[in-house]
Amino acid sequence: AFDVLIVGGGPAGASAAIYAARKGIRTGLVAERFGGQVLDTLAIENFISVLETEGPVLAAALESHVRQYEVDVMNLQRASQLIPASVAGGLNEVRFESGASLKAKTVILATGARWREMNVPGEKEYRSKGVAYCPHCDGPLFKGKRVAVIGGGNSGVEAAIDLAGVVAHVTLLTNSVLKADAVLQRKLLSLHNVTVITYAQISEVKGDGNKVNGLVYKDRNSSEYHSLELEGVFVQIGLIPNTDWLKGTVELSTHGEVVIDERGQTSLPGILAAGDVTTVPYKQIVIAVGEGAKAALTAFDHLIRTSAP
Numbered sequence: 215a216f217d218v219l220i221v222g223g224g225p226a227g228a229s230a231a232i233y234a235a236r237k238g239i240r241t242g243l244v245a246e247r248f249g250g251q252v253l254d255t256l257a258i259e260n261f262i263s264v265l266e267t268e269g270p271v272l273a274a275a276l277e278s279h280v281r282q283y284e285v286d287v288m289n290l291q292r293a294s295q296l297i298p299a300s301v302a303g304g305l306n307e308v309r310f311e312s313g314a315s316l317k318a319k320t321v322i323l324a325t326g327a328r329w330r331e332m333n334v335p336g337e338k339e340y341r342s343k344g345v346a347y348c349p350h351c352d353g354p355l356f357k358g359k360r361v362a363v364i365g366g367g368n369s370g371v372e373a374a375i376d377l378a379g380v381v382a383h384v385t386l387l388t389n390s391v392l393k394a395d396a397v398l399q400r401k402l403l404s405l406h407n408v409t410v411i412t413y414a415q416i417s418e419v420k421g422d423g424n425k426v427n428g429l430v431y432k433d434r435n436s437s438e439y440h441s442l443e444l445e446g447v448f449v450q451i452g453l454i455p456n457t458d459w460l461k462g463t464v465e466l467s468t469h470g471e472v473v474i475d476e477r478g479q480t481s482l483p484g485i486l487a488a489g490d491v492t493t494v495p496y497k498q499i500v501i502a503v504g505e506g507a508k509a510a511l512t513a514f515d516h517l518i519r520t521s522a523p
């Protein structure tokens with residue numbers, strides 16, 4: 215059995231593995247896809263101390279750093295069930311879709327999250343070519359350009375306010391009315407370079423083959439189609455934590471995130487969590503890396519208090 219078993223091979227899982235292995239304890243890392251969301255990212259300019267890099271390059275660097283240590287890395291395995299220890303200090307079990315099963319004294323959940331997509335023509339084709347999901351990450355790439363933000367909840371309105379300070383013009387489109395907090399709506403409506411379009415159903419992202427150059431939406435009241443010319447589309451219709459496999463075990467928030475405390479502890483002893491899968495706000499690489507380190511140190515702390523010498 216492992217002392218620490220990490221489920222997830224994104225920035226949070228990689229960081230947790232390195233911190234755990236450096237304590238000289240038996241460490242395993244299982245991931246469906248080592249690198250996680252980072253693999254889907256083109257330019258990364260906010261991983262502090264790395265001026266600029268690309269997702270696949272950073273993902274390879276994370277993996278080679280982990281492999282510098284005695285970490286048992288198991289890639290291409292999807293966890294399907296967590297069976298917590300039945301007695302205090304007992305072993306936890308993680309089962310996989312392949313039928314495999316692993317046991318560990320502590321488990322770090324780092325299965326990340328995924329952005330909800332619009333599922334319209336052009337969205338996938340122009341992903342990272344104008345279609346973006348993270349204003350903190352990609353906002354500056356659209357300096358002086360025209361963008362749309364899709365989504366009228368808090369994240370959409372926050373994104374529109376944020377982007378309005380960077381880009382030339384923001385059109386916020388929502389499929390019903392604005393649902394964000396009143397204070398955010400007031401701030402949004404006070405901005406001179408923002409237009410809000412309600413009851414808009416996005417039907418297509420348009421491009422020239424290389425980059426986004428517009429979008430088409432249907433006015434849900436009149437059923438008429440309209441086009442907008444712009445250079446970027448930020449989709450803000452939700453972030454889905456990868457916690458389906460955890461339902462009924464650790465406590466989840468109303469958004470499905472693993473609830474953790476300031477040390478990365480979940481509702482179950484010896485089960486920690488880190489990164490985008492958790493309730494920690496602001497889903498970013500630099501934050502996931504810090505949270506992973508924290509969860510590994512808490513796991514070590516738990517082991518020295520509960521394991522026989």
Ligand code: FAD
Binds near residue numbers: 329
């Ligand atoms: P993830 O990166 O989501 O990794 C989760 C890991 O868990 C993966 O290995 C996955 O395969 C695995 N996994 C999931 N489910 C299971 C399962 N059931 N069993 C086993 N393994 C499983 N952040 C920035 O800071 N800067 C940026 O420029 C930036 N750009 C982004 C661009 C895009 C297009 C996207 C999608 C995200 C971007 N982000 C950016 C956000 C950043 O990628 C995430 O905050 C970060 O990757 C979260 O790390 P994580 O380790 O918590 O989760």
